Amino acid sequence: MTPETDNAVRAACRRCTEEIQQAMRKKPKPNWNETVPPIIKKHHQIIAPLGVSLLEFVAYIGRLNRRFGVES
Numbered sequence: 001m002t003p004e005t006d007n008a009v010r011a012a013c014r015r016c017t018e019e020i021q022q023a024m025r026k027k028p029k030p031n032w033n034e035t036v037p038p039i040i041k042k043h044h045q046i047i048a049p050l051g052v053s054l055l056e057f058v059a060y061i062g063r064l065n066r067r068f069g070v071e072s
Contacts, residue, residue, distance in 0.1 A: 005052075013060050
């Protein structure tokens with residue numbers, strides 16, 4: 001992955017994470033499975049032409065947030 005592509009993916013991940021956090025702050029707390037997938041898909045569509053799969057995008061979000069796919 002070129003540095004330009006890497007930077008674009010990281011920026012999209014940051015925007016996606018920020019939007020997810022804002023959506024989950026609402027009271028009463030929304031259902032994760034109904035709220036998060038549409039947000040992730042919306043942000044993935046922006047970087048999909050760069051050749052990043054949805055699974056790679058989700059994994060990248062996890063790495064940036066130090067989650068590594070661990071459910072807590």
